[in-house]
Amino acid sequence: MKSSVQISRGIESLFGTRDENIRLMESGLNVRTRLLNDSLEVEGDAAAVARATGILNDYAALTSEGFVFANGDLNNYLRVVTADPDTSLRRLVESGRQRSFGKKVITPKTMTQRRYVEAIERNDMVFGIGPAGTGKTYLAVAMAVAALLSKRVSRLILTRPAVEAGERLGFLPGTLQEKIDPYVRPLYDALYEMIEAEKIEKLLERNTIEVAPLAFMRGRTLNDSFIIMDEAQNTTPEQMKMMLTRQGFNSKMVVTGDITQIDLPNGQRSGLVEVMDVLRGVEGISFVAFEDRDVVRHALVQKIVRAYERYNEAIGANRQLSLKLKGSVKNQPEAESAPVKNGTVILPADTDA
Numbered sequence: 218m219k220s221s222v223q224i225s226r227g228i229e230s231l232f233g234t235r236d237e238n239i240r241l242m243e244s245g246l247n248v249r250t251r252l253l254n255d256s257l258e259v260e261g262d263a264a265a266v267a268r269a270t271g272i273l274n275d276y277a278a279l280t281s282e283g284f285v286f287a288n289g290d291l292n293n294y295l296r297v298v299t300a301d302p303d304t305s306l307r308r309l310v311e312s313g314r315q316r317s318f319g320k321k322v323i324t325p326k327t328m329t330q331r332r333y334v335e336a337i338e339r340n341d342m343v344f345g346i347g348p349a350g351t352g353k354t355y356l357a358v359a360m361a362v363a364a365l366l367s368k369r370v371s372r373l374i375l376t377r378p379a380v381e382a383g384e385r386l387g388f389l390p391g392t393l394q395e396k397i398d399p400y401v402r403p404l405y406d407a408l409y410e411m412i413e414a415e416k417i418e419k420l421l422e423r424n425t426i427e428v429a430p431l432a433f434m435r436g437r438t439l440n441d442s443f444i445i446m447d448e449a450q451n452t453t454p455e456q457m458k459m460m461l462t463r464q465g466f467n468s469k470m471v472v473t474g475d476i477t478q479i480d481l482p483n484g485q486r487s488g489l490v491e492v493m494d495v496l497r498g499v500e501g502i503s504f505v506a507f508e509d510r511d512v513v514r515h516a517l518v519q520k521i522v523r524a525y526e527r528y529n530e531a532i533g534a535n536r537q538l539s540l541k542l543k544g545s546v547k548n549q550p551e552a553e554s555a556p557v558k559n560g561t562v563i564l565p566a567d568t569d570a
Contacts, residue, residue, distance in 0.1 A: 225281065231257075231276060248265045293326040319363070320412065321359065325352075327510070329505065330511065334360065336505050337356075341501055343472070344503070346473070346504065346505070350522070353473040365426075370442055372441070374445070375429075376431050377430065441468060445472075448474060449473060
């Protein structure tokens with residue numbers, strides 16, 4: 218089946234750098250496209266062509282209404298709409314209204330990101346759980362900055378456990394702050410994108426913004442604060458309980474983590490894994506699960522996440538099969554061996570020689 222869609226403007230952003238956008242749609246929907254003078258022809262299975270035509274019609278309508286897709290945004294949108302048949306490009310664009318976070322204006326790029334931002338607005342405690350590159354920490358910091366600048370809270374508390382990612386760095390020189398800075402650097406990176414550097418330095422000096430490892434939180438009550446606990450998969454159950462119970466009056470807490478990247482010693486249960494069972498269903502607490510299709514970094518990051526998921530599933534399946542085979546062999550009765558005398562096997566009397 219073939220279909221044509223009139224494209225009057227924005228053809229460059231539709232195709233993207235090295236045609237990456239149109240190739241993404243072709244591979245995601247299993248269709249072929251051909252650029253004509255004033256339209257784009259789509260060929261393939263009837264259902265796939267109808268889906269692609271709908272996306273292209275949404276794109277043409279949005280651009281004719283004056284909507285401009287920023288660099289990389291259309292690629293992120295297409296990744297979502299080609300994977301989710303219930304989502305349209307127009308709905309995705311219109312649902313992710315722009316929000317101002319300090320010097321940054323951000324639009325949630327996926328439906329999960331939109332639910333995440335809305336959950337943070339509605340609830341006092343939110344867990345954002347999912348793979349790297351889905352915007353969990355970045356959006357949490359953006360929401361925290363917005364709350365601080367609008368004076369809904371009086372300070373930001375950004376914390377994460379000081380656990381190395383499979384390495385042992387040993388002794389680190391410098392002051393205490395210089396020792397812990399490498400562990401909390403990702404939180405600083407997000408902050409500097411939202412607020413001018415000079416303003417951040419002043420806020421840090423006055424402790425309006427505090428960036429510290431998790432160990433520094435014990436014994437405190439954090440009132441009138443926006444609290445972010447990052448890399449929560451590397452907390453122990455005891456640390457998780459300790460941190461969650463620091464929340465005081467007029468405070469909001471966002472906990473982020475990726476349960477596929479736990480750096481705790483072998484045999485140590487993750488506090489994030491446990492809390493998903495303990496607090497699920499508690500009123501006032503929201504859990505938002507991100508998936509690989511929510512990755513908004515380089516397109517390769519999404520492919521890497523999916524490849525690891527397939528690999529781990531295969532390893533798990535092989536392990537289960539191995540255990541089943543061992544169990545079946547173990548349950549089989551041992552075969553009786555024929556007696557041997559002076560190196561010669563003695564056959565039963567009724568056995569033909």
